[in-house]
Amino acid sequence: MTGTPLLQIDDLHVRFPIAGGGLLGTGRRLLHAVNGLSLTLEKGECLSIVGESGCGKSTTALTVMGLQEPSSGSVSFRGAPFSGPGAPGRMQRAKAVQIVFQDPYASLNPRQTVHASLAAPLRLHGIRSASEIADRVETMLINVGLTADQARRYPHEFSGGQRQRIGIARALILEPEIVVLDEPVSALDVSIRAQIINLLLDLQEKYGLSYLMISHDLSVVEHMSDRVAVMFFGQIVEEGSWQHIFANPVHPYTRRLIAEIPDPDVAIRARDPAAGFTDVPLPQGRSFAMDGSNTPDVFTAPTPSELVEIDPGHRVRLSLRD
Amino acid sequence: MTEPLLDVRNLDLVLSRRGGNVPILQDISFQIMPGETYGLVGESGSGKSVTSLAIMGLLKKPLKVSGGQVVFQGQDLLKLRPRRMRDLRGDRVAMIFQEPMTALNPLSTVGRQIAEMYVLHQGKSWREARRLAIDALDSVKVPNPERRVGNYPHQMSGGLRQRVVIAMALACDPDLLIADEPTTALDVTVQAEVLRLIKELCAARGTAVLFISHDLGVIASICQRVGVMYAGCLVEENDTVALFSNPRHAYTRGLMGALPRLGSRLTHGRQRLVDIDSVIADRSVLTKTRFITPRGAANGESA
Numbered sequence: 008m009t010g011t012p013l014l015q016i017d018d019l020h021v022r023f024p025i026a027g028g029g030l031l032g033t034g035r036r037l038l039h040a041v042n043g044l045s046l047t048l049e050k051g052e053c054l055s056i057v058g059e060s061g062c063g064k065s066t067t068a069l070t071v072m073g074l075q076e077p078s079s080g081s082v083s084f085r086g087a088p089f090s091g092p093g094a095p096g097r098m099q100r101a102k103a104v105q106i107v108f109q110d111p112y113a114s115l116n117p118r119q120t121v122h123a124s125l126a127a128p129l130r131l132h133g134i135r136s137a138s139e140i141a142d143r144v145e146t147m148l149i150n151v152g153l154t155a156d157q158a159r160r161y162p163h164e165f166s167g168g169q170r171q172r173i174g175i176a177r178a179l180i181l182e183p184e185i186v187v188l189d190e191p192v193s194a195l196d197v198s199i200r201a202q203i204i205n206l207l208l209d210l211q212e213k214y215g216l217s218y219l220m221i222s223h224d225l226s227v228v229e230h231m232s233d234r235v236a237v238m239f240f241g242q243i244v245e246e247g248s249w250q251h252i253f254a255n256p257v258h259p260y261t262r263r264l265i266a267e268i269p270d271p272d273v274a275i276r277a278r279d280p281a282a283g284f285t286d287v288p289l290p291q292g293r294s295f296a297m298d299g300s301n302t303p304d305v306f307t308a309p310t311p312s313e314l315v316e317i318d319p320g321h322r323v324r325l326s327l328r329d
Numbered sequence: 330m331t332e333p334l335l336d337v338r339n340l341d342l343v344l345s346r347r348g349g350n351v352p353i354l355q356d357i358s359f360q361i362m363p364g365e366t367y368g369l370v371g372e373s374g375s376g377k378s379v380t381s382l383a384i385m386g387l388l389k390k391p392l393k394v395s396g397g398q399v400v401f402q403g404q405d406l407l408k409l410r411p412r413r414m415r416d417l418r419g420d421r422v423a424m425i426f427q428e429p430m431t432a433l434n435p436l437s438t439v440g441r442q443i444a445e446m447y448v449l450h451q452g453k454s455w456r457e458a459r460r461l462a463i464d465a466l467d468s469v470k471v472p473n474p475e476r477r478v479g480n481y482p483h484q485m486s487g488g489l490r491q492r493v494v495i496a497m498a499l500a501c502d503p504d505l506l507i508a509d510e511p512t513t514a515l516d517v518t519v520q521a522e523v524l525r526l527i528k529e530l531c532a533a534r535g536t537a538v539l540f541i542s543h544d545l546g547v548i549a550s551i552c553q554r555v556g557v558m559y560a561g562c563l564v565e566e567n568d569t570v571a572l573f574s575n576p577r578h579a580y581t582r583g584l585m586g587a588l589p590r591l592g593s594r595l596t597h598g599r600q601r602l603v604d605i606d607s608v609i610a611d612r613s614v615l616t617k618t619r620f621i622t623p624r625g626a627a628n629g630e631s632a
Contacts, residue, residue, distance in 0.1 A: 196372040197545070197588055201586075201588070201589075201604055202604050202606070204589065205601060223516065227589055229589065230589035230593075230594060253592065253595055265591070267517050268517055269521075270549075270590060270591040270592075271546050271548075272573075272593075
């Protein structure tokens with residue numbers, strides 16, 4: 008954990024103006040989507056952001072992709088600014104960070120062959136030789152478990168799992184260092200999901216990729232992640248290694264997420280897994296901020312709280328001493 | 330031994346086309362006992378939803394039943410006149426679907442839609458039905474039912490809408506509830522609440538449930554007995570605990586090995602997930618074997 012992290016998000020805030028508020032419905036309100044989020048991603052690791060709909064995890068991913076401007080705070084890549092003034096252009100950014108979306112059908116152009124979808128980024132990045140492009144497309148297809156002759160086909164000719172492989176191939180064709188995985192297996196059937204998870208882990212090892220995964224599925228997160236950040240309404244409530252989060256979750260919201268995931272083993276053992284967690288004594292006079300029992304108002308700035316390190320690398324959000 | 334509430338016997342279903350029929354379901358047989366929660370689990374296209382549509386008599390052309398019986402409370406639903414079937418639906422057998430928005434009329438208040446059930450099936454007056462609708466909303470734990478009864482579906486969250494649909498489904502105290510992926514579109518914590526609700530309400534009223542899901546975890550947490558579907562066949566059936574602790578069919582075993590399990594990495598380290606296609610080279614053999622274990626006989630012989 009020394010030196011400059013590959014990706015650093017520092018005190019990120021994203022607020023969206025929402026029309027229609029106030030007495031006459033003409034006012035503007037600010038929706039606080041992400042509130043002071045700080046994270047680092049190291050080379051070769053898989054960091055997962057977990058949370059439910061509306062917690063701000065996808066907004067965070069879009070900001071990292073440069074598709075959403077932060078309201079304040081910064082994103083830096085290898086110590087250099089990646090957002091705001093001094094940020095690199097789209098072309099440089101594309102070589103650093105790529106994304107795999109949840110629904111590969113919606114994210115592939117139905118009128119382009121697989122070859123065209125994969126060749127376009129290479130051409131844009133200055134590779135002129137048709138034979139080199141064909142070589143790289145072919146190699147990439149084989150790497151994701153497809154065959155070279157499938158390059159001539161269109162997205163609708165593939166099954167859901169194969170389409171997700173194409174989505175992964177397109178993300179990797181420029182050899183980015185970071186791949187954002189936005190719910191990469193949520194839309195897939197169990198047997199296909201296993202194949203894609205295995206593929207993602209193989210590719211990570213082969214290319215030394217760093218993954219920033221957005222997911223609501225804690226079983227997948229436990230399987231794939233090195234570190235996990237749990238988000239609730241725009242803020243991280245708990246962050247730690249996968250062992251911290253799954254063996255010793257401390258924040259009530261994390262515990263609730265883990266307890267309520269439908270898992271055959273847990274259901275068969277017919278016990279409440281939360282009962283097995285040992286409570287960690289909180290520092291004097293402190294309490295959990297946003298314990299997940301009530302829904303905060305997204306239109307007001309959150310009450311002050313901070314992430315407190317309770318174990319090296321394991322941080323939990325506590326209210327500020329009052 | 331008590332009579333089963335629903336007895337599906339050797340159900341065959343085909344997609345009829347010029348030039349011949351394509352088999353969709355082959356020889357599906359299972360029973361649901363009164364008050365029992367029975368799960369059908371399988372991947373997309375395995376035939377679990379079409380099974381439920383066949384039971385409800387909601388198949389559309391070109392799908393048609395080509396053989397078998399669906400015996401509900403002693404009568405074969407497949408032989409019932411459409412009019413009688415319509416009276417039965419919503420009254421004795423009710424359904425809830427994955428997407429509550431499609432089951433609700435966006436132009437009508439949720440209160441009116443629940444009240445309609447009492448008016449149509451029980452001949453109540455609208456005034457009384459509205460009062461019953463408030464009670465129904467209260468029973469599915471919708472906060473402020475007196476106020477919510479006047480809400481339109483779009484004014485509610487996904488979790489609340491699904492509660493409204495459950496209230497509608499249970500309004501006439503059906504004997505069988507068919508729930509087709511009722512929590513798939515919901516967040517984890519909301520899903521857990523809705524599952525608890527279905528479990529509690531059906532247990533309290535003695536309603537039997539046919540619960541259809543692709544999610545092994547959800548099935549394990551709510552069902553007493555489970556059937557595993559693959560390619561239009563019921564390949565394995567057993568009591569839930571026995572099925573999950575001792576899966577016998579190659580497909581069931583593959584499916585369970587393909588699932589990342591919560592806590593498994595902590596105890597066993599990261600195991601590579603099973604790729605069914607690499608374990609079973611020829612999937613066509615999967616429908617040739619069946620493991621149906623009788624109720625309560627966890628280690629019985631296959632039928």
